[in-house]
Amino acid sequence: MTTLHFVLPDGSSRDVPATPGHSLMETAISNGVPGIVAECAGSLACATCHVFVDEAIASRLGGPEGAEDEMLDFAAVERRPLSRLGCQVKIEDWMDGATITVPETQV
């Protein structure tokens, strides 16, 4: 089973089960991880599913591209090098144990 480690803005953290093929956003929402809003339900239209991935994910997947990259420019919390939109990152087996950090706010 794949487990993801979400770190919340208050410093607390949560381990949640994840299904390969689902997105980080879907995993967070279905497990009740707070702080991921996902107003457009994964349609790449709202930038309210902003997360910071870990170095391992960033180096293996590369950075955001195209529309995702553009939309990160106006996420509510300023983007950083590890920023991604959670609805655009599909979970894969090798991500087991990865750390995903939730920003202070999405709106």
Added chain:
Amino acid sequence: MSDFSVPGGQPAACPFHAAGANHEPFRHEGMYEFFASVRDDVPVFYSPQIGYWVVTRREDVLATLRDHESFSAEIATQPITPWPQKVLDYLKERNFTNEAVQVACDPPRHTRIRMIASRFLNVRRFSFYEDALRKLVRVYIDRITGLDEVDLVDAIFYEFPAQVVFLLLGETDFDPRKIKKWGDLRLNMVWGKPSESELELAVHDLADFWDYACELVEARKVAPGDDYPSFLLARRDGDDAVLTENEIKSLVFGLLIAGHETTTNAAGNLFLELMKRPEEWAKIVRRPELVANAVEEGLRYASSVVAWRRTAKVDVTIAGQDIPKGDRILVALASANHDGACFDDPETFDVERRNPREHLAFGSGIHTCLGAPLARLELKVLLEELSARFPDMALMPGQEIDWTKTISFRGPSQLRVRLRG
């Protein structure tokens, strides 16, 4: 379900048929009660009065809004009551070339334009306006301070959102009442049941309204500023493949409606529900940190957009109901927002509700309202400022609430309160 797939061919005792027969799409009195009475048994029904399939449950509404491959949004701004040829001819004569650019167009065109518009219409840029918004609200509040009674809609909610749109457009000297009047007319022309003579009158104003949007864009070509039309013109940089000039004019024209009618109504709805419940109002006064949640609960409990439209691009099935390609669908956002499958005790207005934000008042999917963060900011500032200044505000007893009469938009046309309790 094949028995029910032919509109009109349903047995009279069947709940699907009864729902269709009892659906009064233009009537706001009793709308929530109607949906509460059908939602459990009838996820989808055909409404013969308008010729639309009506989707009542949150899950199905969300799935429909998310699936832009199967559902087209092109119908979203087409007149519910078709316009006579005379009206169309007149618009042509007046060079009314407004085209669908956002809410009523599909990918790839929608994607191209949304990626540009959202570089201006986004939470980051909106947050720069917070101080200006607060100042504006305070001016309106100062005007009513000292009065005993006031109609909040007339005194503040009607104009304030239009003033905010002017901020975005860089307009400093224009009568907000004029924009409001144009907006009201357009809403009635598209989403209402206007008579032919009403249409023939309104169409002159519609053409004037379009001319105004065009002139505004022309003026920014000559003297650009730090505003939405200037931003769009700069992005275009003369390249029609990016955006055409007519598309920019249509975007400005669109914002002149989308940006205020809904927010005026949302403010009226929110304050009406609070005023009806002095104990909920008192909570806001005592604990202003509840404001953001109360704003969401207002949007959930009494959405200012109660229904939105799509067309089936292919044969689809919604909640077991087969719907053929080309048929029209009305997603009942108001009903979705009272769906007990998502919201505990859905008919209760509760400013401390756990999950009001799961409402669909702003739609969802690729067309999710681009102004949502701004509307939220406006409502938050209004609630913060009014509750701080008039903590004892109370509803004037015995008033009849009169609603706007369109299929999609809901808001009280007046809301009389006593400012000092």
